[in-house]
Amino acid sequence: MKFIDVAKVKIIAGKGGDGSVAFHRELYVDKGGPSGGDGGNGGSIIVVGKSGMTTLLELKFQKEIKGLVGENGSKKKMHGKNAVDKKIFVPLGTLIINEETKEIVCDVTEPDQEFVIAKGGKGGRGNARFATSRNKAPTIFEAGQYGDSFNAIFELKVLADVGLIGLPNAGKSTLLSKITSARPKIANYPFTTLTPHLGVATVNKETFVLADLPGLIEGASVGKGLGISFLRHIERCRLLVHVIDMSGNYGTEDVYENYLQIRKELKGYNINLENRTELIVANKMDVDISLENLKKFKKQIKHNNVIEISGLMGQNLDLLKSTILKTLVKLKSEKNLWEINENKHEDFKHYTLTDNDDEIIVTNKGNGVWEVSGQAVQKIYNRYPISTYDNLLIFNKKLHSLDLFKTLANKGAKVGDMIKIFDYELEWDGEW
CATH class of the missing domain: 3.30.300.350 (GTP-binding protein OBG, C-terminal domain)
Known part of the structure; x- marks a missing residue:
């Protein structure tokens, strides 16, 4: 399925039904009085989180989503039927943003989680509501109110505990396939990964979710290549696992410069992203030149916190998984600065139409x-x-x-x- 992670849609909740003007007519009942009923409420627009969905493709080609209109009131004080709410199913990790105000309307992170993003209009009152001792036969009625409306941006950010980052051909897809049941496309050419792949790793009955994100290239944070479309997904990851081809593309590239390039793109995209906890994984240690490059690399980064593996040969993968799990357990017990910033919209207010009632x-x-x-x-x-x-x-x-x-x-x-x-x-x- 084609991966779509951004969609723009006009959201229009349903209009309320109009109130009715009617008078009671019955044989032998003189001056029955007003009997116009109220209109029904318009249908609201509700987003629902759905596990298993991985794309916003269904929304991509919709220009607008309209709620149903409430039924008009009728005679004999009959209330119009309320319109059925319309539900939009979205993948977990979807943000809904008001395009005009840039306000985050809601953040869908749980299965079956529901948010009313546009409330349907209230039904109008019929003339039976306006009868008084001074006006026993009013012809006053109200039209139904219009529902909320706004231009919405649906933005999908992959939900994963761990994000695998690195240059194309670093071996991220191979690594994901070895330590989880995921089966991403693997080949020896740039941009094999065009869509994020998720996998679940198990260590001593404990599990965590990894995301294989598309490889970054220089300039990705300012829109070059594939990276800008997927850098947003890294924001959701608690831990970054930086996979480095320690062979330097079989001796043709500088390993340290490749590492700095990725760090530069992280910093360029998000002011806090480069401060995210990172594990460095030296991949392709089965290649002869890799050991020499690793010794030089450790001196350049000035610490020895590097996990040596071979994704292709399956070397040290158990060590890598246990290290990831231990790091995640530690991170979950701490309140990091990025988490505070990421969760500052925890108490979302459902979007409502805000009119300036004094504007004339x-x-x-x-x-x-x-x-x-x-x-x-x-x-x-x-x-x-x-x-x-x-x-x-x-x-x-x-x-x-x-x-x-x-x-x-x-x-x-x-x-x-x-x-x-x-x-x-x-x-x-x-x-x-």
């Missing part, structure tokens, strides 16, 4: 025409369609409460001027 925009279009817009005005416009006289009165009252007419007067509007409020064109009588 009045524009003089000339020739006695004024245009009114803004979130506060749009909210009233959406909520109270002026298809009945009572709704026209309440629409006017709501605008008055915003001091809109006072604002128009202060800006120079005159009696008889045309006031455009979205699709409505109203003549102003000058009262405020």
Whole structure:
């Protein structure tokens, strides 16, 4: 399956159903009164973590995801049916980000974990709700509210305890296949690994997850080659295992320079990534030149914390696995700086539409025409369609409460001027 780790989708929760205007009609029942029911709530958009998924391919080709609309209210005070919520299944390790605000909406890390990322609109009230002792036959009703909407970025970061990093041909895929049951594609040419592969290693009934990440090249952290697409996956790994071809590509490359190149890319991508705990694995020790290169390399890095293996021949793999497990146990008992930064969004707030209720925009279009817009005005416009006289009165009252007419007067509007409020064109009588 093609690996897709970033997808951009427009998320639109369902609109609430409209309230109904109706009056009770029954033989021998005089003046039955208002009986319009409320509209149902719109469907919310929910993301669900699904184990076994490894790609965002299903989202990649969707321009938008829309929630279902709530059912309109009906006569006899019948409530419209609430719309069914729409669920989006995503791989574990998926971040959902608001593209405009860059806010992290949620982080899906557990199987069957659910997050409401866009709440459906509330259904409007029917005219039965507005009956009073002074107005026993109201024709007031509310339209359903619009649901939350935003442009979402779905970003997948592989969840693994250990990340295998290194240059292409360092032997990461071979190593993963030897110490886990994973079967990545293996060949002796650059960029064999085009997608991250996960495997589970077992040591004395204890397990940990390894990820074989695509090889990095110089400039990966600034967008060159394959690395920039997968460096993000390293952020999730608690421990980095730096696999080095100690033969120096059979004597054609400087081992120490190769090591520094990877360290440079880690630092260039993330300010804390180079501080992640690292185990250095000297691979291909079955090659004659490797021993000489290792002695020189240890002097250059100024410590002897290097594990010598041969992934191809299976040498010292038990030692490597036990060392990884011991390091992970130690790390889990410590609170590292990178963990604090990574988990600073633990208490995610579900995304909700945030309107500026005080926003009113009045524009003089000339020739006695004024245009009114803004979130506060749009909210009233959406909520109270002026298809009945009572709704026209309440629409006017709501605008008055915003001091809109006072604002128009202060800006120079005159009696008889045309006031455009979205699709409505109203003549102003000058009262405020």
